[in-house]
Amino acid sequence: MNTDATDIIAYGVTADERPLLQAAFDGQHRLRCLDLTLDADTVTTAVGHRIVCSGVNDVLDAAVLRALAAGGTRMITQRATGYNNIDLEAARTAGIGVARVSYYSPYAVAEFAWALALAANRRVPRAVTRTRDFDFRLTGLMGRDFHGRTAGILGTGKIGTAFARIAAGFGMRLLGHDVAPSEECLALGMKYAGTDRLFAEADLISLHLPLLPETHHLVDAAALARMKDDAILINTSRGGLIDAQALVETLRAGRLDGVGLDVYEEEAGVFFFDHSLDVMTDDVLARLMTFRNVLVSSHQAYFTRDAVGQIVEATARNVADYLAGRTGENTLVPPAGSS
Incomplete structure (x- = not known):
């Protein structure tokens, strides 16, 4: 394992998605995949994880974001194009950067x-x-x-x-x-x-x-x-x-x-x-x-090998950009201290 490895926790991960995420971060970072939804009741599971990988049904309101920040989270990368579930101003106030997947199939x-x-x-x-x-x-x-x-x-x-x-x-x-x-x-x-x-x-x-x-x-x-x-x-x-x-x-x-x-x-x-x-x-x-x-149907329109592969690739790039202090087209809230 890379000595510079970062702790990442991903929520709402399906059985089909898990191996793709694991392959994307294998040997680079410590990844924990959960099938839970992130909300006020489950936010304590993120304690000690610098990066949170969220899904569209996670509840990232001001209270959850404050709890994430208190637990050491500094970056959220959403595995989706939409981000209406994230309070961006609250994330900025909490010092948490936010990125999304701006494009997939x-x-x-x-x-x-x-x-x-x-x-x-x-x-x-x-x-x-x-x-x-x-x-x-x-x-x-x-x-x-x-x-x-x-x-x-x-x-x-x-x-x-x-x-x-x-x-x-x-x-x-x-x-x-x-x-x-x-x-x-x-x-x-x-x-x-x-x-x-x-x-x-x-x-x-x-x-x-x-x-x-x-x-x-x-x-x-x-x-x-x-x-x-x-x-x-x-x-x-x-x-x-x-x-x-x-x-x-x-x-x-x-x-x-x-x-x-x-x-x-x-x-x-x-x-x-x-x-x-x-x-x-x-x-x-x-x-x-x-x-x-x-x-x-159960929010499966995006769920093809092509699209999910692109989402995972973009998520990995978002993590790499955050760790390198870069921002890009996927950035919604720049990480604290970045230009």
Whole structure:
């Protein structure tokens, strides 16, 4: 072991991710991998670890950050692009640097969003469940062509653009919404519009926006009311973009042809864990799961060998940069004492 090795603790590490992280730091640093979520109840596990490697469902609020700093943590490297779970000002005050993964394969998320859209449209889960029972009827399985219909894409960054390219391949009309139009999306024929028009005209709506105060519950009761009764709604970005209670009421009214959710606003402590023997106390999530036209997956859109490999590589670079006193494109809060 390197005599300059640093103690690193990683939270929310899956069995598939663990060997990749271990290989990235083997022989260089002392890495401890946990499947726990980091929050006020588990923060004591980080005592003595200079670097914390966090995930999207960890709770890094002011209280947790103060506890981390008191325990010797000086750097947080988040294994994700989003960082809405981290209080950056509190980290700066506590003297803790913060970095993220600013880029990984956009195709992983875009392709999974399409997997949800296609499965919802063509009733694939219901069909597979039936055929496993040797029920080969087609009743209730009718979908529709995406060709010639309108895809509404909110957020046309790297992931939204990758989603748009696939939509164009299906021969769909493209409507987009973003503060900065994508030249590539414009070249595909995308027309940019306000959210009111996009919600009203789109047959398929896919969310690829970051979770910010201005995007929180962007899809609320009013937005849902504007959508076509047979629209399909997909969210592989952040759960807080959708008002889940309003979505339940919309579905109860018999509206929306399909919904695919890879994220959920209250997923922390639920997603990534086995609750098959527990009573589900989240009434909204439990209700969503009862609708036959709703597909819920466990925040797995990013989970390909390509994307996770890139995330691990970027995480290792973030650690190396911190130890060398460097900042870069992944830096959100410079480490204390850096320029």
